[in-house]
Amino acid sequence: MQKYQFVVIGGGIAGVTCVESIATFHPEAQILLLTGTPLIKAITNYVKVSKFLEEFDIEERPFSYLAEQYPNLTIQNKVVARLDTDRQVIFCMDNTQIQYDQLCICTGARPKLLSETNPYVLGIRDTETVESFQKKLSTAKQIVIIGNGGIATELVYEVEHCSVIWAVKDPHISTTFFDEAAARFFLERIQLAKEKQKLNEKRQKYETTDRLASTQSSTGNLCGGALGPDWAAERSMKGASPQPRQVHIEYEVEVKSILTSEEYQQRKSSTSIVQSSNEIQWPVYVELTNGKIFGCDFVVSAIGVAPNVELFLKSTNFTLGADGGLLVDAHMRTSVKNVFACGDVCTAGWELAEHWFQMRLWSQARQMGHYAGKCMLAYANNEQDSLTMDFCFELFAHTTKFFNMKVVLLGKYHENDMKKYENLIRMTPGEEYIRVTLKDGRVHGCVFIGDTELEETFENLILNQIDVSAFGETLLDPNIDIADYFD
Numbered sequence: 001m002q003k004y005q006f007v008v009i010g011g012g013i014a015g016v017t018c019v020e021s022i023a024t025f026h027p028e029a030q031i032l033l034l035t036g037t038p039l040i041k042a043i044t045n046y047v048k049v050s051k052f053l054e055e056f057d058i059e060e061r062p063f064s065y066l067a068e069q070y071p072n073l074t075i076q077n078k079v080v081a082r083l084d085t086d087r088q089v090i091f092c093m094d095n096t097q098i099q100y101d102q103l104c105i106c107t108g109a110r111p112k113l114l115s116e117t118n119p120y121v122l123g124i125r126d127t128e129t130v131e132s133f134q135k136k137l138s139t140a141k142q143i144v145i146i147g148n149g150g151i152a153t154e155l156v157y158e159v160e161h162c163s164v165i166w167a168v169k170d171p172h173i174s175t176t177f178f179d180e181a182a183a184r185f186f187l188e189r190i191q192l193a194k195e196k197q198k199l200n201e202k203r204q205k206y207e208t209t210d211r212l213a214s215t216q217s218s219t220g221n222l223c224g225g226a227l228g229p230d231w232a233a234e235r236s237m238k239g240a241s242p243q244p245r246q247v248h249i250e251y252e253v254e255v256k257s258i259l260t261s262e263e264y265q266q267r268k269s270s271t272s273i274v275q276s277s278n279e280i281q282w283p284v285y286v287e288l289t290n291g292k293i294f295g296c297d298f299v300v301s302a303i304g305v306a307p308n309v310e311l312f313l314k315s316t317n318f319t320l321g322a323d324g325g326l327l328v329d330a331h332m333r334t335s336v337k338n339v340f341a342c343g344d345v346c347t348a349g350w351e352l353a354e355h356w357f358q359m360r361l362w363s364q365a366r367q368m369g370h371y372a373g374k375c376m377l378a379y380a381n382n383e384q385d386s387l388t389m390d391f392c393f394e395l396f397a398h399t400t401k402f403f404n405m406k407v408v409l410l411g412k413y414h415e416n417d418m419k420k421y422e423n424l425i426r427m428t429p430g431e432e433y434i435r436v437t438l439k440d441g442r443v444h445g446c447v448f449i450g451d452t453e454l455e456e457t458f459e460n461l462i463l464n465q466i467d468v469s470a471f472g473e474t475l476l477d478p479n480i481d482i483a484d485y486f487d
C-alpha cells in the first residue's frame, strides 16, 4: 500500500493551492495529489489589487507543471471511491489503496440540475460541460436559462444569435449579486451586442486526448475542475438564429415541469396554454409556475451547486453544513480526525467575522486551500496552538465582470434592505453604479460597478468601522477625494 504524510483529493484551485502551500512550507514532506482528471488547475498572473481583492487567471495545466516546481509532490490521476477514516486509507476506483497521515478533501461541487436524466437539461461546470453547451448552442434558435446567479447573468450576455428566455425566481435579475437598482442599471445592457473583450491572449490551452475517456470510464458523473475567468468570453457562444440575441425575462417564476414535445402536444389539446412560442415544434418545453410554457432547443440549469460529498458519506459520518458541504472548523478540519476540507466542497463552520461570508468562488477556494495547507502542517508538527485565522477571512471581497463591466463587492453587500439600513447610491447610467450600505453609521457593505476606484478606501472603512455618519451624502460626492479624509 502506498503511504503519504499528506494526501489532497482534487486538482481544482483549492486542492492545487493546498498542496502548493504544504510543499512550500515543508519541502521535505511526502505529498500526494489525487485528481480525477488528467489536468490540474493552476493560478497564473496573480495580482493583489488591494488588501483583500485579488485577480488571477486560471489555466488547465499538465501534472508536470506542478511536479517540476515541487519535487516532493506526487500527482496521480485517480478517482477516489471511498475512505476508511479509522484506518486512514483511501480506496481508488482502480483498486489502489493509499494510506495518509493527514487528508484534505477538495472535491469541489457540481451543478444542481432541474433534472438529472433529461438530456435537454444542461449544467455548466467544467471544460466538458461548457463544450457540450457550445455544441448544442451552435444549432439552437431558442434556449431557456433558469437561475439568477453568476452563470445565468454571464450567459445571457455572452450568448449570441439565439433567443434567450431567462426565468428568474425573484422580482429582479441577478439577485445573488445585485439589488433592484443595480439590476435596473444592467437591464439596458442585456439586449446590447456582446462587446469585444480584452482577453489574456497569452493563456495556453492544454488538451489531453484521454480527457473524456479518463473522466467517464472511471465514474459516471465526475466533474473536472470548475471553469476559470473568461470561460465564456473566450469561447464562441453563437446560436443558429440569423437574428442577434433577444432576451425575454420572466420574473418571479420557477419551473413547474419540463415536457417532451409529445407531452406538450397532449397538454395543448387538453388544456388552454397561456403562452407558447408560436407554432414551431421544439424538442423540449418548460412550464413555469405562472402557467406559461416556452419551447426551446435546450434548458440551462444555473441554479447553484451541490458540494461533492456523497462518496465520503458512504463510509464515514461527516458532519455537514446547512448547504450540504463538509462542515469545517477554524482550522479547516472536518468532524473526522485528520481529515481537512476546503474550497467548494466545504461549509465554513467557524464563527464568521462580521463582514465575511462564504460564497463558492475561486478566490475563496484559493484562500482556503492556502490556509488549509498551513493548518495541516501545524497539526502534523503539533503546532496547532500557534495557528491564527488568515486575515483574508476578515472581509468578503470579490471582483468580477458582468455585462463587460467591472464589479466589486465588499463586506455584507447584499444586506441592504432600505428599511433596516441607510443606503447611499450614486449612479451614472451606462457608466457606474455605487451603493454603500451603512449600519449604525458604519460601512457595512458596498457594490461598485464600473471603474470607480473607491474599493481600497471602502475596504478600510469596513475594516476600521469608523463612524462615517457625519459625512452623509458627501461620502460619495465625486468632487471630493474621500481617500484624502481617511489617509
Ligand SMILES: Cc1cc2nc3c(=O)[nH]c(=O)nc-3n(C[C@H](O)[C@H](O)[C@H](O)COP(=O)(O)OP(=O)(O)OC[C@H]3O[C@@H](n4cnc5c(N)ncnc54)[C@H](O)[C@@H]3O)c2cc1C
Binding pocket: 009, 010, 011, 012, 013, 014, 015, 034, 035, 036, 037, 078, 079, 080, 081, 106, 107, 108, 109, 124, 125, 126, 150, 151, 222, 223, 224, 225, 226, 227, 228, 229, 231, 308, 311, 342, 343, 344, 345, 360, 361, 362, 363, 365, 400
Ligand atoms: C461556469 C462557472 C463560472 C465561474 N465564474 C466564477 C467567477 O467569475 N469568479 C469566481 O470567483 N468564481 C467563479 N466560479 C466558481 C469557481 O470556479 C469555484 O468556486 C472554484 O473553482 C472551486 O474550486 P475547487 O477547487 O473547490 O473545486 P473544483 O474546481 O470543482 O475542483 C474539484 C476537483 O476535484 C476533483 N474530484 C472530484 N471528485 C473526485 C474524486 N472522487 N476523486 C478524485 N478527484 C475528484 C475534480 O476532478 C476537480 O479536479 C465559477 C464557476 C463556474 C462553474
Ligand SMILES: NC(=O)C1=CN([C@@H]2O[C@H](COP(=O)(O)OP(=O)(O)OC[C@H]3O[C@@H](n4cnc5c(N)ncnc54)[C@H](OP(=O)(O)O)[C@@H]3O)[C@@H](O)[C@H]2O)C=CC1
Binding pocket: 146, 147, 148, 149, 150, 151, 152, 154, 168, 169, 175, 176, 254, 255, 301, 302, 303, 304, 305, 359, 360, 361, 400, 401
Ligand atoms: N462572476 C462570478 O462571480 C461567477 C461566479 N459563479 C459561481 O459559480 C457557481 C455556480 O453558479 P450558479 O449556478 O449561477 O449559482 P449561484 O449560486 O450564483 O446562483 C444560483 C441562483 O439560482 C437560484 N435558484 C436556486 N434554486 C432555484 C430553482 N429551483 N429555480 C430557480 N432558481 C433557483 C438561486 O436563488 P437563491 O439564492 O434564492 O437560492 C440563485 O439566484 C456559484 O458558486 C457562483 O458563485 C459563477 C459564474 C460567475
